[in-house]
Amino acid sequence: MGRLKRKKYHKGNTYVQKMFRTRRKTKDIDQIHEDMKPEKADKLLNQEVDHDLPGAGQNYCLHCAKHFIDLQAMTSHFKSRNHKRRLRALTEEPYSQKEADAAAGMGSYYAPQKLKKVKTQPIVKKDMDTTED
Template sequence: MTRVRRKKYHYGDTHIRKKYKTKRRTKYMDEIHDDMKPENAEKMLHQDVDLDKPGSAQHYCLHCARYFINLQSMTAHFRSKQHKRRLKALEEEQYTQKEADAAAGLGTYKPTTKKKVLTQEVSEDVGMKDTKE
């Protein structure tokens, strides 16, 4: 008997395409850096009740831009490898136009500095705000 050759029938159907689908797309790093600024972080962590979002938008991970159904699942997420990798990626400063110009030779290059990013504090008492109609 001869060996059977493996046939790849679907040319574009790869595991690489899966990560680029818009269904699974999360916020980009520069958007998360903007959300981490104190004035924006307060708004993101204390959102009004939105019944269309998981957990009525009361349990939100600022660094991963994810909603959770309850406090227990959010604290389990904080211990996960995915969250720790995101914190490590956010330690590097946001890429700016000034840095891009310096890399192109239009200025002096200054290596990026790292800042310490800690997991957000979790409050046990989640006060659900109702929207004023």
């Protein structure tokens, strides 16, 4: 009996590996902190109707940067583990250039501070039946 041949079916398929690595890419925490600023948050929560987005772009979770089909799906998302985990991650101070410089040896490093507790956005029922003739 000889050695069994090892099969390397996926060797060299780097394009497949890269595709799977970037498929579920979402916004980073510091980008969401920028979106949570009042002027930008107001704009994101009150978007115009866009039929290319799920739910015509009317049901948007600001903290997770996701669109939902309807209000019921969004409210069930607010109770989910993933949303609560994201809220907990948003309580830390966002990554900044000052922190990057300190990590590179240019200055003193201070641990990121805890921010105030982040609450889930208020649910606003929007009337989508209003169409102009």
